[in-house]
Amino acid sequence: MKAAVISKLGYAILGLLQQQPSSGYALRKIFASTAMTTYSDSPGAIYPALRRLEQQGLIHGSIEESSGLRRRRIFRMTPHGLAALKKWIKRPLVRDDVIRGLDEVMLRFAFSQQAVGMPGSVRLLKSLLIELTSYLPELRGQLTAHQEAMPISGRLALESGVRSYECLLEWTKYALASYVRQEKMWQERKRKGATKS
Amino acid sequence: MKAAVISKLGYAILGLLQQQPSSGYALRKIFASTAMTTYSDSPGAIYPALRRLEQQGLIHGSIEESSGLRRRRIFRMTPHGLAALKKWIKRPLVRDDVIRGLDEVMLRFAFSQQAVGMPGSVRLLKSLLIELTSYLPELRGQLTAHQEAMPISGRLALESGVRSYECLLEWTKYALASYVRQEKMWQERKRKGATKS
């Protein structure tokens, strides 16, 4: 069995289709207009990506004739697609994900709640926390080690990297805290509901 | 005349060669071991990139026989290469650079001081400041607008984006301030030197 290889754009599409079935054009608009602008909205990227996903049996497009407009293909996620999405989100975080693929990690997190539930989101955050706390000192070390040999702009650029990771670490803690809060509220509601009934 | 198209990796190489002539292998080690790990250290990326740059006349490699090891090609930047690097760094910042190509902007800044001097670095920072201050409110607007419709993890992911831009804005101000400080010191030294002589 071939390990289904799916591009980042592919996962972004899968995640969006999980939220609701959409046409290629609707996806393009999402990529073009929302904060997901990091992903390509060009037809030359999206339509081939959709075809690949369909050939892998992860999504399925059906022609919708109802509206008077040109035929539109609405894509839906298949059970296989959902499984692939879950697997991707649950994949253990490694150092390399944090260094070279942070945007992909954030994408996984963004879709995590719907796909694997709150415990899954929390797991992802916790391993992100671990990776960040192990990587940051190393990066700071590079800064102090090389700062003599670098022009000011080089040092500042490196500092910007350190800062952005520090910022992300803060966010991770904040996100975890808000999940804890959420869970407490949920428990509370459950308790109240139990006493009432 | 063809507009020399240079990839991000190409510019990264140009910038490093500006600092000092290096072999392909040395460049690979830099990409593999320093904070520049975002750029590929695979030979399949670097050697073709070097060849392209050489064909465009931006760098020139000369075989160094001296050491007993296998022949090594040391690449040096040509005047054309320096011109291309400067042009790239001076290129006006647009919204899109900030949204889709922040890492490239940081790369430009990192090399700016050596290539175009402190005034060039400051110019880059100032336009980054402008773009960020115009983009951030828009991004925050998206957050408030869509937050009802998103799962918590989606909202948090978007918040992480907002925060990282806020963090970058802070850094930009900090970097600008340290250039101002630097300039003051420089003026100071000049004044003292003048009184002494």
Next chain:
DNA sequence: CGCCCCATGTAAGACGTTACATGATTGA
């Protein structure tokens, strides 16, 4: 009628990834 938006697609080309190939030198 011309123009813009909806909506889908294809083709050429550039670039990076992965994997393989080569070969010399150093050290266990």
Next chain:
DNA sequence: TCAATCATGTAACGTCTTACATGGGGCG
């Protein structure tokens, strides 16, 4: 002598970019 490191390269493959093509529908 076997493995690791230095050092350069090539080939197949996948994906994105850019640009073009097509065609219906609404609007001034």
